[in-house]
Structure formats: structure tokens, C-alpha cells
Amino acid sequence: MKKTIQIPLGSQHISLLEPIRFKFECENEKIIGVDADVGFVHRGVELACTRSFEFKQVGYVVARVCGLCAITHSLSYTLAVEKLLGYEANDRIKYLRMLMVELDRIHSHMLCLAHTAENAGFEALFMQIMGDRELIMDVQEAISGNRVQFDYISIGGVNRDMTPELTALIHKNLRLLSDKIDALIGLFDNNWSLSLKYKGVGVLSLKDAYTYNALGPLARAAGLATDVRAETNDFPYETLGYQMILESSGDIHARNFVRLREIVNSMEICRNIIDNLPVGEIQEKAKGKPNGEAVVRVEAPRGELFYLVRGNGQNMLERVRIKTPTFSAIPAMMEVFKGSEYADAPAILASFDPCMSCTAK
Amino acid sequence: MFRSMLEAFLNLFRPIRTHRYPAEEITLPTGYRGLIEYGKEACIFCDKCEKVCPPGAILFYQHEDGDKEYRYNPWLCIYCGECVRACPKPQEALWQSETKQHSAVKEEGVNEGWFVWEAACKESREEYARAKKAGKIQNKSEE
Numbered sequence: 001m002k003k004t005i006q007i008p009l010g011s012q013h014i015s016l017l018e019p020i021r022f023k024f025e026c027e028n029e030k031i032i033g034v035d036a037d038v039g040f041v042h043r044g045v046e047l048a049c050t051r052s053f054e055f056k057q058v059g060y061v062v063a064r065v066c067g068l069c070a071i072t073h074s075l076s077y078t079l080a081v082e083k084l085l086g087y088e089a090n091d092r093i094k095y096l097r098m099l100m101v102e103l104d105r106i107h108s109h110m111l112c113l114a115h116t117a118e119n120a121g122f123e124a125l126f127m128q129i130m131g132d133r134e135l136i137m138d139v140q141e142a143i144s145g146n147r148v149q150f151d152y153i154s155i156g157g158v159n160r161d162m163t164p165e166l167t168a169l170i171h172k173n174l175r176l177l178s179d180k181i182d183a184l185i186g187l188f189d190n191n192w193s194l195s196l197k198y199k200g201v202g203v204l205s206l207k208d209a210y211t212y213n214a215l216g217p218l219a220r221a222a223g224l225a226t227d228v229r230a231e232t233n234d235f236p237y238e239t240l241g242y243q244m245i246l247e248s249s250g251d252i253h254a255r256n257f258v259r260l261r262e263i264v265n266s267m268e269i270c271r272n273i274i275d276n277l278p279v280g281e282i283q284e285k286a287k288g289k290p291n292g293e294a295v296v297r298v299e300a301p302r303g304e305l306f307y308l309v310r311g312n313g314q315n316m317l318e319r320v321r322i323k324t325p326t327f328s329a330i331p332a333m334m335e336v337f338k339g340s341e342y343a344d345a346p347a348i349l350a351s352f353d354p355c356m357s358c359t360a361k
Numbered sequence: 362m363f364r365s366m367l368e369a370f371l372n373l374f375r376p377i378r379t380h381r382y383p384a385e386e387i388t389l390p391t392g393y394r395g396l397i398e399y400g401k402e403a404c405i406f407c408d409k410c411e412k413v414c415p416p417g418a419i420l421f422y423q424h425e426d427g428d429k430e431y432r433y434n435p436w437l438c439i440y441c442g443e444c445v446r447a448c449p450k451p452q453e454a455l456w457q458s459e460t461k462q463h464s465a466v467k468e469e470g471v472n473e474g475w476f477v478w479e480a481a482c483k484e485s486r487e488e489y490a491r492a493k494k495a496g497k498i499q500n501k502s503e504e
Binding site: 053056060141145149151154160 | 378390391392393394439440443446
């Protein structure tokens with residue numbers, strides 16, 4: 001007689017934000033095998049970039065890959081094209097771009113924390129974190145003029161400049177948020193019922209993280225020191241107070257903590273950027289047409305985002321390849337599911353911060 | 362537990378975070394990226410905005426007498442402002458306002474109407490080019 005039962009999770013499920021299907025092979029409550037299908041929201045962005053849009057327009061197309069990390073997508077594409085055009089942005093442009101990416105990281109991490117709380121059964125905490133997240137969303141809206149689709153970065157610079165009112169708003173909101181993050185750190189660390197759901201659950205060991213190529217907060221929670229911000233020198237992160245955040249236990253609690261501490265670090269970076277903003281033009285001419293091949297890596301909120309752009313000196317690009325961090329995290333996620341309780345599956349899933357529209361593109 | 366109950370009690374007197382959206386208007390921040398607006402008098406019909414527009418929300422219809430007509434689809438527009446940056450006469454011919462476009466309703470025929478217009482614009486151009494070419498040939502043969 002067969003000892004195991006199959007439980008499907010998805011493609012539509014109360015704990016899922018986006019369509020993904022898991023097929024869990026369970027033995028009583030333990031998950032012993034898992035099968036995932038992630039291609040429900042495939043939109044053919046890569047092909048559209050090479051067939052329907054010219055290279056100057058593609059920056060706005062790739063921003064639509066994902067609503068949360070829109071800015072990182074357009075930034076990576078823009079950097080790749082600028083490499084091909086042989087153009088290097090001045091310091092002011094770099095700083096403004098960095099500011100948006102760091103703000104993006106803060107609100108993306110807060111969203112993930114909120115969903116981890118919700119999927120572990122803490123609706124009120126979800127509401128509270130999402131409410132606090134509005135502070136950052138307001139700042140981003142004021143800077144870029146739109147709440148979700150920022151369209152802030154274009155080839156050769158950024159589209160809007162910083163004003164004194166914006167600087168004051170950013171300082172005010174970061175100060176307000178700072179207290180709330182401190183309270184959250186206390187809550188996630190000391191609350192007894194949260195620790196039941198998080199501590200020792202969904203452990204990804206350092207060896208597994210290495211084998212399954214985990215990246216971003218996921219890998220750093222397991223103690224694997226990987227961060228594109230420290231590895232590349234496209235942006236002056238080191239001078240602006242960047243720190244590598246590492247935890248060692250690799251469970252959901254560690255992932256939450258990496259995210260919380262990264263929020264604190266990102267707020268520090270944002271303040272430094274605002275205080276030390278260099279003078280300069282915000283939009284420069286980048287002439288020519290992309291010819292050749294360029295590879296760019298940028299640290300998105302969820303890990304390393306990889307772009308390959310190949311052009312042949314014409315308006316249409318030959319190839320745009322996007323490798324998103326969420327896609328790369330799936331093997332590690334499947335490994336973590338094995339051996340854990342079925343009831344923990346939603347919380348584990350949320351702690352990996354999955355984004356299906358990124359994954360399937 | 363007592364602290365959480367106290368918090369829950371105090372929450373009764375704290376300000377509400379959400380908006381009563383349809384009942385109350387949402388205040389847009391200054392510098393909100395809104396509708397693209399057009400001034401016909403200043404336009405020189407260089408078609409630059411049409412070429413750079415990522416979704417193709419700006420089209421020019423070619424009349425037979427050589428005039429061009431501007432047409433803009435606010436529901437297709439992504440409000441990136443690329444057309445305004447490409448415009449040789451920004452603020453006079455093309456500018457970005459802070460007004461928000463209302464949601465489309467069925468009567469406006471957003472999809473079908475625009476597809477018809479798109480096809481008509483393309484056809485008008487081709488016809489105009491053909492007529493121009495034919496005219497040139499005729500002129501040459503007369504010479």
C-alpha cells in the first residue's frame with residue numbers, strides 16, 4: 001500500500017500572492033518530496049524586448065517585469081546599455097540611482113516581512129508593517145511621480161532632480177520609520193508565539209546554500225557572504241556606509257533578521273546619500289547605438305539580478321537575457337521544503353520572498 | 362499579554378491609516394506624473410514624440426492636404442514623460458500635467474476605438490506616401 005499522500009498547494013491558494021503550483025509528497029505531516037511549477041505568468045518580456053521595442057524604450061519595458069523591483073530592473077538594463085555605449089554617469093546620477101534602489105530595498109523587505117507574518121498567522125502584524133511601509137512608498141512617489149511604476153532611470157541619467165522639500169520629506173519619513181523598525185526588531189526577536197513559527201523552521205544550511213546557489217538575504221541568513229554590492233564597483237557603496245549583514249542559523253527567523261538589519265543599513269545609506277549629494281547634471285547625452293555584449297549584475301532586494309544585453313549597432317537589440325534572483329532561489333526553496341511540516345509550508349514560502357512575475361517573466 | 366491588550370485598547374483612539382477612497386478624493390503629491398497635454402499652435406509636427414513613445418500612445422493622422430492631426434490615448438500611456446523630453450519645444454507643444462486620468466468606461470471604446478484609429482493612421486500615411494510618389498512621377502513625365 002502506498003504510504004504517502006499528495007497535497008497540492010496552488011496554483012490558486014489563500015497563502016499565495018501569485019500563481020505557483022507545488023505538489024507536496026507527504027508522509028503524515030512531513031513533506032518528503034516537492035515538485036514546483038512556476039510558469040503561470042509568463043509574458044514573453046525577453047522576446048518583446050528584441051522584437052517590438054527599440055533599445056531606448058526597452059528600459060521602460062523591463063521595468064514592468066516586476067512591480068516591486070521595477071527600479072532595479074530598469075537600472076540593470078540601463079547600466080548594460082550604457083556600458084555598450086561607452087558612457088559613464090556622473091556622481092550625482094549614481095547617487096540618485098542608488099537612493100532609489102535602497103528605498104526600493106527597504107519597502108520590498110518590509111513587504112516580505114509582512115507576508116511572512118501573515119502566512120504564519122499574524123494578520124495584525126501584517127497590517128501594521130504594510131501601514132509603516134507607506135512612509136517609504138510616499139517618498140518614492142514624491143521623488144519619481146508615481147507609486148509603483150517609477151520610470152525614474154533612463155539612458156544617460158535620471159528623469160527628475162532632488163529638491164530641498166524632498167530632502168526634508170525623506171529625512172522626516174526615515175526618522176519616523178526608524179523607530180518603527182526598532183520596535184519590529186524587538187517584536188521579531190522577543191515575541192514568544194512568533195518564535196514558535198520561525199525559530200528552527202525551514203533551515204537552509206550553509207552547505208546547501210552553497211550547493212543550491214542561494215543568493216541575497218537567503219544566502220546571507222545561512223552565513224554565505226555573497227552580495228553584489230560588495231563585489232562590484234558600479235556604485236560607491238563602501239563609502240556610503242554599506243555593511244554586509246550575516247546571520248548563521250539559516251532558518252526563517254534568521255532571514256527575517258537579515259531583512260530587518262538590512263533595512264536599518266539601507267536607511268543609513270539613504271541618509272548618507274541625501275547628506276552628501278554631489279552637484280552635477282542629472283541628464284547627460286549618451287550617443288550611439290549599442291554594439292557588442294554587456295553583462296551587468298545588480299543587487300536587487302531579493303538577491304543578484306543578472307542582465308545580458310547584446311546589440312549589433314542597430315536600434316533593435318539582438319538579445320536581452322534576464323536572470324532574476326527569485327528564479328535562482330527555487331532549487332534552494334525545494335530543498336528546504338523537504339523534511340519540514342506541511343503546516344509550515346506557507347511561512348517558509350513567504351520567507352523566500354517569491355515573486356512569480358519575476359520568475360516567469 | 363497585558364501590554365498587547367493595552368495596545369489594542371489604545372488603537373481605538375489612534376488615527377485611522379486608511380483612506381475612505383471613493384468617498385474622499387486622494388490627494389496627489391506635487392509633481393505627480395499625470396496626463397500628457399498638447400498645444401497645437403506650437404507643434405512643428407516633427408513626429409519625435411510618436412517615435413520615442415514606448416507603448417505607442419501618440420499617433421499622427423496624415424490628412425490628404427498635408428496637415429497632421431495629433432491623437433493621444435491616455436489609457437495606453439505609461440506617463441514616463443519620454444515624449445516631453447524628446448520634444449523640441451517642451452512646455453509649449455507638449456507638457457506633462459499633474460491631473461490624473463479617470464478610469465475608462467465601456468462607452469469610450471478604449472480598445473476597439475484605438476485599434477481602428479491605429480489602422481487608420483497607418484493607412485493614411487501609406488496612402489499619402491503613395492499619392493506623393495504618384496505625383497512626383499506625374500510631374501516628371503510632364504517635364
